[in-house]
Amino acid sequence: MNQAILFLLAALILVPLAVRLNLGSVLGYLLAGVLLGPVGFGLVSDPATILQVSELGVVLMLFVIGLALEPQRLWAMRSAVFGGGALQLGACTLLLMPLGFAMGWTWQAALIGSLAMALSSTAIAVPLLQERNLMARPIGQKGFAMLLFEDIAAIPLLALAALLGSTLGTPTPVSPSAHASGWLGPLMQLGAIAGVVVFGRFVAYPVMRFIAGLPVRELFTGFALLLVLGVAALMQAVGLSMGLGAFIAGVLLASSPYRHALENDILPFKGLLLGLFFIAVGMGMQLDLFLSSPVQVVAGLVIITVLKLVGVWLVLPLVDLHGPSRSQLAILLGQVGEFAFVILATAQAARVLPAEDAALLTLIAALSMPITPLLLMAFDRYARPEGSDRAADTIEDDKPAVLLAGFGRYGQIVARLLLGAGLKPTVIDHDADTVDSARRFGFQVYFGDATQPDLLAAAGVANAKVVVVAIDDAAQVNRLVETLQGQWPHLKIVARARDAVHAMELQEADVHHVQREMFESSLRSGRATLQALGFDAFHARQMADDFRRYSESFVKAARESRHNEDDLIQRVRESREQFEKQMQKDLERQSHRTGDTDWHQERP
Structure with missing residues (x-):
């Protein structure tokens, strides 16, 4: 109870202050976490546990995003998701890998570290796109497609981290689906996805119709939460991402007549838990590495951020995004994503990455998150206005009524x-x-x-x-x-x-x-x-x-x-x-x- 009061109090003070200074709400939550965590006043001693709980905010956010995408629209986005997303992830990984070799890492460490740092944060980029009303525009559509691909790619990347550990002759960590080996694991994953599809179409609709007819309104809210968390837990049990499961559930319910009711019931929980997620990230920042390795931290943050910006910027013309929108989206995707924390932890447990290197990359990943709203603020202030570098068109009709x-x-x-x-x-x-x-x-x-x-x-x-x-x-x-x-x-x-x-x-x-x-x-x-x-x-x-x-x-x-x-x-x-x-x-x-x-x- 005391910790909940501290979280709410810190958020209510720092988030409005950050928004007033045009820094964005995300930076406010991160600052609240730093002040509450071990590096700040030390009022919360176990940020890792808070982070595990708060990851439900990302899960609920992906469910709400899925509610806005009907299956036909998602199918129409397939080339942008798997084409643009793969290009962006591949370009950033190729640019980052030489940095790992320069650090003296093995090729396994350089590969998994680069892939982890090449991921961008859905929890950072999507709220910023929504705040600026960009989600319905090409910049928002391209950005979301790339983020969706990365969320999907996070699952095989976790398996890759464990596999690379086995190539080094080190024991691999036990995965959530360790009981499912060989061909049984993928079969169970496909079965779980098929089960979610069937449940969404033939069970969820009648149940929602029944509950909506009852005079007890809070039952519908309870069912909405049960639906999202149940699907997320099922996906986690078979070794898939909770967020991916929630997104699939949202897409399946996007065409239902209860879509808006589901969204309205989920949004308050999503907002609070997503804010808690950023607070937990801020608490988990090992800022003491600034004292022991300040050059590595600062240089790594600058180099990785610049290389990611360049990688995304180079790819965007290939997905038909040009002009200032190209630079703006590169900034929006320039941070390291939340799935990097999980991949780096798995790589450390598999002994692909040494503990000190994994801790350094984790800190850089966390620090890259508040860099994004700061860079966007600088872009808004100093960059040329939207489309100003594009020459005006030649107007053919010079005698219009x-x-x-x-x-x-x-x-x-x-x-x-x-x-x-x-x-x-x-x-x-x-x-x-x-x-x-x-x-x-x-x-x-x-x-x-x-x-x-x-x-x-x-x-x-x-x-x-x-x-x-x-x-x-x-x-x-x-x-x-x-x-x-x-x-x-x-x-x-x-x-x-x-x-x-x-x-x-x-x-x-x-x-x-x-x-x-x-x-x-x-x-x-x-x-x-x-x-x-x-x-x-x-x-x-x-x-x-x-x-x-x-x-x-x-x-x-x-x-x-x-x-x-x-x-x-x-x-x-x-x-x-x-x-x-x-x-x-x-x-x-x-x-x-x-x-x-x-x-x-x-x-x-």
Whole structure:
């Protein structure tokens, strides 16, 4: 109990501090572990036990990742997983092996040590990709495919460590599946995987349906945990990775109607245990080696990190990833993964690696983890912006009727509506991944920065009638509007506003039409909610129309107050109270009217 309080207290202090300093939550957890561990205040004496328990966080994370991947999508990723993943692991291993020979190791030690250090951390890279909303983009897809291959490859690497020990004439450690020898071991592993597939398809679905129908909500949470941990334990019992088993279970349940419920129930446990995993890694760092071998530790950390960065960077063009995304993903995969700890321990037990060398590599692996968020922070600050090293495309049509700046979710809807009306807008976007992805789907999108006057002129903005500004960054929207009004005042501008205050700024700039990005969709959802609660379609639409008029008039009236936060807050409160009172009066008045309430069908 006392240790749990210490973990929570340290995490609640250091993680928000690290996030506030833009260092990432992972570094905060690692620092908490260092302070709690033997090197810090020594408040926790057995970090190895904590690490074993906290590895369930990685297991739950892989299960949640599997829930997002249906079998068809996973099959479509097979070339990226086994092609790109194998290339990345092989390139990094080849670059690292000479380092082992330089240390005077045997070829067995150099091989297994290089393979272990070539692995990257799923627990580090995936949360960083998710924090930056990169998982759905090519950089996230390529990175996850490589990480998935490494998670799968960790199992044969453990067997390889024991096999290399036998080639040296040393006794091999007893593996979890020592009872299964010869052909029986692989047969049991295949049987376990087949059993998980059958269970997921024909047993888990009916059980979840039964439990979901019960009024006891926590039973579903209990079943979700039992499912993940049970599959993980089964895989471990036959000598496979717990994480691999959890991932397979997640993939099998990805197409079930209970996917979102499972994800919501697992996420809190995943987050806590994953944080505990990083705390345990921090506690396990043998920082005393800094005193005994400081040159080896620092030099090894720098050389291994650089070689991994180079190895990943060289491979990425082969999987069709270029530009700044290439460098960013190299940094994301530049650390050493959590499976390296297990492989190095197995290699030490098999006497492939001497104990002091295994301890040195383990420390370097642990230290490489906090290096990743630091390098990413430096990349964000000093590297050139996304796609800035890519030359702007040559725009073929220099006489467009409409020029559309930005091709995200907002811009895509505008473009498709125009195309449906027989109008072909000239579309410009500054995100290289977005441009490449749109072209694969058949859209003609040009790469370039629409805020640059030279590019606008080349795109034929002088001949356009309307410019639609669909960029999601408010500062860039304002800059583009100012440029357009200053140099091409004849244009009508339709601009996307991020919120009410941004809408005030654009209206003050006399933009032809300003649309808050989520306003209409939220209003439609409000109408649907009212109808679901028993309001007829006429009254629901009338209330939504009243709110639209109220909101638009408020935005116009409150422009002068947008620079005074206290005044703006007071205006919002007063206006909201007035609107709510007026709506209540209207509802009361309508309840006594019967002549105009027969319109109950939904209309746009």
